Amino acid sequence: MAGQDLARRSLELRAARVPFVHARVVLAERPTSAKPGDEAIILGDGTVEGFVGGTCAEATVRDESLALLRSGETIVLRITPVAEQPQPGKRVVHNPCLSGGTLELFLEPSVPPPLVVVVGSAPIANALLSLGTALRYTVERYTGALPRDTAAVVVASHGRGEEQALSAALAADVPYIALVASARRGRAVLEGLQLTAEEQARVHTPAGLDLGAGTPEEISLSILAQIVATRPRAPAHPPAPSGAAPPAGAAPAGPMADPVCGMTVRPGEHGLHLEHDGRTVWFCGRGCLEAFAASPAMYLTSP
Helix, strand or coil: CCHHHHHHHHHHHHHCCCCEEEEEEEEECCCCCCCCCCEEEEECCCCEEECCCCHHHHHHHHHHHHHHHHHCCCEEEEEECCCCCCCCCCEEEECCCCCCCCEEEEEEEECCCCEEEEECCCHHHHHHHHHHHHCCCEEEECCCCCCCCEEEEEECCCCCCHHHHHHHHHHCCCCEEEECCCHHHHHHHHHHCCCCHHHHHCEECCCCCCCCCCCHHHHHHHHHHHHHHHCCCCCCCCCCCCCCCCECCCCCCCCEECCCCCCEECCCCCCEEEEECCEEEEECCHHHHHHHHHCHHHCCCCC
16 A cells, blocks of 8 residues: 555544554664655554554554554554664564564554544533543534534523433443433432432533532533543554463453464454464464464374
8 A cells, every 4th residue: 555545544544533553663773675765554443454564563563553552652663583682762672583684663553532422512511622622522513413423512591402322322332421410310310210229320420520619611611521431542553472372162261372473463353363272373464374283293282
């Protein structure tokens, strides 16, 4: 995919609020197949559009990019065929199956800002729109449908359409749901919906942190502060691989080592696997899988 095509693709993804990572090669030592300026887009399902190297290099870039989509971090990734000491300002990854050269890439995640949907047009709702925009959130009025990536729904309609909006937010499993109301009225609204105790606990009412807010602007600030405080934070990088394979059918616990090349593989996010002797074994690419399948005893250590 040419640079202009990737640029157009990036615009399309941003417009659709689809997270992705843009990877650009900035250093390539022979005999790598990539060269400086090569670039690709990596999507959340592991799809790579473009070219940043061969199978092993691409697998490492994919792995690191998926981690960045969770952390939002921008990094310089250095992929080396031999182990190196950590370097300031770089993420150094030893990939033993790399074909002889070292690569460095600039990885830049493009993660859409949190989408906050506001129900109502009263002063607090209007203040949420203006202040949320200043925080670089995407803030939209409720139109009767919730986008799939809605991060928060704030019902500030003061008795108008509250039940419907709250039910829709709960059904959509929105991470943060708030009802602007007094404690007494908030309880009455939730009881009227006949929710389970768990569902009631998911609705913040009164909405916002207790900051002693009084004006619509202050109340909207307390609500946005609560959204920030309750948002999950992902670590920049997962723990080191253990190399152990989980039992067949078991949920993978974390990164593992490809038994053929030693490369770090994050099970379940991408890659290939097969079942062997009651265990699930994961691989960085087709070549390693085929080598293992031909002679498992050569590569697999005992649990």
